[in-house]
Amino acid sequence: AQTVTQSQPEMSVQEAETVTLSCTYDTSENNYYLFWYKQPPSRQMILVIRQEAYKQQNATENRFSVNFQKAAKSFSLKISDSQLGDTAMYFCAFMKQIFGNEKLTFGTGTRLTIIP
Amino acid sequence: DTEVTQTPKHLVMGMTNKKSLKCEQHMGHRAMYWYKQKAKKPPELMFVYSYEKLSINESVPSRFSPECPNSSLLNLHLHALQPEDSALYLCASSQLRLAGGHDNEQFFGPGTRLTVL
Numbered sequence: 001a002q003t004v005t006q007s008q009p010e011m012s013v014q015e016a017e018t019v020t021l022s023c024t025y026d027t028s029e030n031n032y033y034l035f036w037y038k039q040p041p042s043r044q045m046i047l048v049i050r051q052e053a054y055k056q057q058n059a060t061e062n063r064f065s066v067n068f069q070k071a072a073k074s075f076s077l078k079i080s081d082s083q084l085g086d087t088a089m090y091f092c093a094f095m096k097q098i099f100g101n102e103k104l105t106f107g108t109g110t111r112l113t114i115i116p
Numbered sequence: 117d118t119e120v121t122q123t124p125k126h127l128v129m130g131m132t133n134k135k136s137l138k139c140e141q142h143m144g145h146r147a148m149y150w151y152k153q154k155a156k157k158p159p160e161l162m163f164v165y166s167y168e169k170l171s172i173n174e175s176v177p178s179r180f181s182p183e184c185p186n187s188s189l190l191n192l193h194l195h196a197l198q199p200e201d202s203a204l205y206l207c208a209s210s211q212l213r214l215a216g217g218h219d220n221e222q223f224f225g226p227g228t229r230l231t232v233l
Contacts (some may be wrong), residue, residue: 035221043204045159045224091158095220102147102210102220103172106158 002027004107012113013082020067021077021110023092029053031097034068034075035104040088048090051075053097079112087114090104119143120225123208128231131197135166137228139190139207148190149222150182151206159206165190166212197232 003026006008025034036048051059051068058066063080079086092107129135139148139199147166151159164172165184179201181193190207208222 015228022215034221037224042226043229044226045206045208050221102212102222103161103164104159104222109156109158 002029002096002105004006004092004105006092006107006110008110010107010111010113012115015082015084017082018078018080019082019110019112021079021090021092023077023107025075025092025094025107026074027094027096028075028105032067033095033097035041035093035095036066036075036077037063037091037093037106038086038088039091040085045091046065049077072096082114084114084116086112088112107115118210119190120207120223122205122225122228124228125226126229126231128233129194129197129214130233131199134193134195135207136174136194137192137207137230139192139209139225141209141223141225142188142189143223144211145209145223146212147210148184148186149208149210150190150192151208153204153206153227155203163192194230197230202230202232221232 005024032053034051038046038048047065049059049061065078067076089109091110092111094105123138150162151157161174162176163182168184179196183191204227206227207225210222
């Protein structure tokens with residue numbers, strides 16, 4: 001079974017600063033996907049960024065980037081130039097690359113607060 | 117249309133009531149999901165439908181009964197719930213791709229906040 005660990009239950013940073021959220025996972029699979037989802041107080045889960053395990057290049061989406069270390073089973077999220085709208089719960093998630101088994105395994109989440 | 121909609125937004129029900137939660141998507145996705153999320157916890161998968169067939173049931177009690185009438189709709193029928201079933205119920209949908217697909221991320225709806233009295 002897969003497990004996803006987020007060791008930082010809460011973090012806070014000043015607006016415009018850079019923050020890194022950590023995530024580690026455990027799996028015996030070689031092919032899989034990793035995701036970061038954001039859940040603001042409005043409750044809607046929004047995909048932030050995704051990474052395919054077979055790709056060595058780290059994914060980036062505007063101010064969001066990941067540091068994917070496959071051997072270390074680490075998948076951290078970096079948010080640059082943080083904004084007030086980044087305040088949310090962030091979940092790291094794992095999915096096997098198996099057709100018909102698109103089950104997401106979530107970490108326990110990190111509550112991020114951006115301070116004005 | 118890149119949206120998953122859920123109705124109602126809030127629902128309060130007694131333990132003897134029967135109610136239904138509804139979810140709809142028009143993105144052509146062939147996989148749909150129900151999750152349960154308690155406060156300050158991650159979502160927990162309940163059911164997965166693939167091509168309108170139930171493909172995963174995570175040992176959910178029978179008082180929760182899913183239904184997928186067509187490829188765009190997903191229902192969750194509720195009957196004889198317990199107070200501990202109070203939670204946010206999230207629906208999601210995704211494409212179904214062969215291994216190596218690039219767009220299998222799940223799109224979530226805004227959820228239904230359920231309170232069981």
